[in-house]
Amino acid sequence: MIKMTVIAVAVIVAVFVALNWLDIDRMMRVEDSRVETGSAIAANNGTDDHTSNSGNTGDDFVKPSKEELKKKLTPMQYQVTQECGTESPFNNEYWNNHKDGIYVDIVSGEPLFSSKDKYDSGTGWPSFTKPVVSENIVEVKDSNLIVTRIEARSKAGDSHLGHVFDDGPTPTGLRYCINSASLRFIPKEDLKKEGYEEFLVIFE
DSSP, rough: OHHHHHHHHHHHHHHHHHHHHHHHHHHHHHHHHHHHHHHHHHHHTGGGGSSSSSOSTTTTTTOOOHHHHHHHSOOOHHHHHHHHHOOOSSSSSTOOOSEEEEEEETTTOEEEEGGGGGGOOOSSOOOOOOSHHHHHHHEEEEOOOSSSSSEETTTTTOEEEEEEEOOOOOTTEEEEEEGGEEEEEEEEGGHHTOOOOGGGGGOO
């Protein structure tokens, strides 16, 4: 009996170590992909990043209080952005949106993603191969589940957006799996009116 217990414990430890090794390897490959993408952008003088302008959310942005956000946001928007919630797949605003435009943070308005980088991942959530302004996305290690993931948050708004995975299509190999509730979509025809005129070049 003791021998069987020892063997069982050894198996559990081995599985745990293997899972952690795979997770570390995945995180390293995600980081390598981001470094390679950043190098390519620099080599092309930033043309792959669409624009070097971080949008109309400046350094003077002050995040509203929790009470103010609860008044401004819907319950789902608040749960997702402020409490790291997840909306239902295939039952959210933008998963099947095919219009031209950009997606900005629902709290701060900072530009996050472009429809040009959006694709159908089959997951039921809006998915993108890269941000429209890379510095507006902050990636954080998320250990809330058994398998560690990479959380995507907005820089100025500090909103929870979703997660980043390394199973996306070329050229980045990344999939930014984002909650619709964390986003506001601005159609191409409204970019100038909304103060995002610099992003019109993406759709020329």
